Amino acid sequence: xxxxxxxxxxxxxxxxxxxxxxxxxxxxxxxxxxxxxxxxxxxxxxxxxxxxxxxxxxxxxxxxxxxxxxxxxxxxxxxxxxxxxxxxxxxxxxxxxxxxxxxxxxxxxxxxxxxxxxxxxxxxxxxxxxxxxxxxxxxxxxxxxxxxxxxxxxxxxxxxxxxxxxxxxxxxxxxxxxxxxxxxxxxxxxxxxxxxxxxxxxxxxxxxxxxxxxxxxxxxxxxxxxxxxxxxxxxxxxxxxxxxxxxxxxxxxxxxxxxxxxxxxxxxxxxxxxxxxxxxxxxxxxxxxxxx
Numbered sequence: 001x002x003x004x005x006x007x008x009x010x011x012x013x014x015x016x017x018x019x020x021x022x023x024x025x026x027x028x029x030x031x032x033x034x035x036x037x038x039x040x041x042x043x044x045x046x047x048x049x050x051x052x053x054x055x056x057x058x059x060x061x062x063x064x065x066x067x068x069x070x071x072x073x074x075x076x077x078x079x080x081x082x083x084x085x086x087x088x089x090x091x092x093x094x095x096x097x098x099x100x101x102x103x104x105x106x107x108x109x110x111x112x113x114x115x116x117x118x119x120x121x122x123x124x125x126x127x128x129x130x131x132x133x134x135x136x137x138x139x140x141x142x143x144x145x146x147x148x149x150x151x152x153x154x155x156x157x158x159x160x161x162x163x164x165x166x167x168x169x170x171x172x173x174x175x176x177x178x179x180x181x182x183x184x185x186x187x188x189x190x191x192x193x194x195x196x197x198x199x200x201x202x203x204x205x206x207x208x209x210x211x212x213x214x215x216x217x218x219x220x221x222x223x224x225x226x227x228x229x230x231x232x233x234x235x236x237x238x239x240x241x242x243x244x245x246x247x248x249x250x251x252x253x254x255x256x257x258x259x260x261x262x263x264x265x266x267x268x269x270x271x272x273x274x275x276x277x278x279x280x281x282x283x284x285x286x287x288x289x290x291x292x
Contacts, residue, residue: 004164005177012153012171025149032142033062039141043134043200047273049124057116061135064112065105070095072104076245077235102143102224103249109135125273129210133271136216137200140193143220147186157181158230179230188223192216208268210260217257221250 013021037058044051074082074092078099082088113135117128150156154169158179166177196212228246238244 006165006167006180007170008151008154008167009170010152010154023149024152025146028145028149028152032138032145033058035145036061036138036142039138039197040134047126049126049273053120053124056120060112060116061109064108066095066100068108068111069100069102069105072101072107073099076101076104076249102146103246103253106253109139127209129213129268130271130273133207133210133212134200136213136220137193137196140189140196140216140220144186144189144193147182147189151180151182151186155182156234157232158184158227159232161230178232181227181231184227185224188227189220192219192223204272205270207271208264209271210264210268211271214257214261214264217253217260219257221253221257225250225254 010024012023012025014024014027015022037054040057041051041054043049044054070092082092110132113131114128117126117131121127121131147156154171157167157169158181160166160176161179162177163179165180165183167180168174168177196216199207199212225247228244228250231244231246233239233244234246
């Protein structure tokens, strides 16, 4: 075991009151949405979208993320448990028991934003790609916080490593340092989010609609695909797979990102909302008579 290995034995709960406990994961999960709300407020105000659309956006994101991530875990990773007994089926509706899959959350977010843009976009001048170009920036930072929550839960880590930053997850009975893949992903997502936010702030006038979204899909799921090679299997059936479930689910997103980026750079319109010019009012008969 490396001399510089980190021994990790942090209680995942911040405090307990009777049967209630507040976990670091829950706090970080909610913090991601709060930070995203404030970032989106800046986006809306810069491009003339009213603040009153922020709350329905937040509610749509919360519902889509929780429902999608829960269903993704149950259907992609443990269908043999959740779909073969009434006990397992009812536990689908109990996300506090653990088990959220980011790929399921991503699919549900796409559906949620399609509904949101169809419901509000026509009136305020934006569409699905406009909202996604901005949403993915906030998703990077929220995803980084969620991965830190996974670290506090001592879950979703990697194989044995001799690197000096390897972590011994003692709460799980580990005795050898493992790759802290939660930190690898959190750092990658933060860098990607910072880069996309810089592009939005400095280059928005030159960007095409869908460009940020395409770059996000390629980079985030590309990084996820690579990091999965050093992750421990999340479920038993992955041990015999050449590519694990996380990698198989990442491939369609990467392909979609490449296709979207090519389309955006060749056919995409401006990334900013283009407000239609207001028609000039014809002078009234009275005004014309004054001119004459």
